Amino acid sequence: QKEVEQNSGPLSVPEGAIASLNCTYSDRGSQSFFWYRQYSGKSPELIMFIYSNGDKEDGRFTAQLNKASQYVSLLIRDSQPSDSATYLCAVKSNFGNEKLTFGTGTRLTIIP
Amino acid sequence: DAGVTQSPTHLIKTRGQHVTLRCSPISGHKSVSWYQQVLGQGPQFIFQYYEKEERGRGNFPDRFSARQFPNYSSELNVNALLLGDSALYLCASSQPQGPQRPQHFGDGTRLSIL
Numbered sequence: 316q317k318e319v320e321q322n323s324g325p326l327s328v329p330e331g332a333i334a335s336l337n338c339t340y341s342d343r344g345s346q347s348f349f350w351y352r353q354y355s356g357k358s359p360e361l362i363m364f365i366y367s368n369g370d371k372e373d374g375r376f377t378a379q380l381n382k383a384s385q386y387v388s389l390l391i392r393d394s395q396p397s398d399s400a401t402y403l404c405a406v407k408s409n410f411g412n413e414k415l416t417f418g419t420g421t422r423l424t425i426i427p
Numbered sequence: 428d429a430g431v432t433q434s435p436t437h438l439i440k441t442r443g444q445h446v447t448l449r450c451s452p453i454s455g456h457k458s459v460s461w462y463q464q465v466l467g468q469g470p471q472f473i474f475q476y477y478e479k480e481e482r483g484r485g486n487f488p489d490r491f492s493a494r495q496f497p498n499y500s501s502e503l504n505v506n507a508l509l510l511g512d513s514a515l516y517l518c519a520s521s522q523p524q525g526p527q528r529p530q531h532f533g534d535g536t537r538l539s540i541l
Contacts (some may be wrong), residue, residue, distance in 0.1 A: 412483030417469030
C-alpha cells in the first residue's frame with residue numbers, strides 16, 4: 316500500500332463545474348495535509364493546507380479532511396481553464412521533521 | 428518578498444561527475460528541505476535542515492549530502508552521478524518547525540545526466 320494515494324486521472328471537468336480531487340493516506344499519525352498545484356515544467360505551488368477535521372474554504376477552493384477515514388479532498392468550484400494542472404496531495408507526519416510525503420498527483424483538465 | 432531561490436536553473440552533467448545545487452530560503456525561514464521529482468511522480472524527500480542541523484533524511488544513497496549555512500541557505504551535493512539522478516530537484520523552506528507550517532517551493536533545478 317502506498318503511503319499517499321491519489322487518483323492518477325486524468326480528470327476532465329467542464330468549465331464552470333466542480334472538480335473533486337481525492338487523496339488517502341496510510342499513516343494515522345499524520346498531522347497536516349497540503350494541496351499543491353503543479354503546471355507542466357514548473358515547481359509545486361501551495362494551494363491549501365488543513366490540519367483539523369472538517370472543511371476549510373479559500374475562495375474557489377475547499378479542502379476537506381476526515382482523519383477517521385484517512386481521507387483528504389480538494390474541491391475546485393467554478394473551474395477555469397487556468398486550473399488545468401497536476402494536483403499533488405502531501406502529508407506531514409509527526410516525526411519531528413518537515414518531511415512531506417507526496418502522492419503521484421492527479422492531472423486535471425478543464426474543458427472550455 | 429523574494430520567494431525561495433534556487434540555482435542553477437538547468438544543469439547538464441555526465442555520469443560519474445558531481446554536482447552542487449544551491450538554495451536560498453524565504454527571508455525568515457530557518458528550515459530548508461530538498462526533494463527529488465522524476466517525471467510523472469510526486470516529489471521524494473531527500474533532506475531537511477533546520478538551524479544548520481540535519482533533521483530528516485529520506486531513502487537516498489550516501490552519494491547525496493547537504494548542508495545549511497549560518498544564513499540558512501543550503502547546498503545539495505550529489506557525487507558519482509548516475510543516469511537515474513536525472514530529475515527536477517526542489518528546495519522548500521518553511522518557518523520554524525510545526526505541523527501547521529506549510530513549505531514553499533523554489534522553481535527547482537533541472538538536472539540532466541548524459
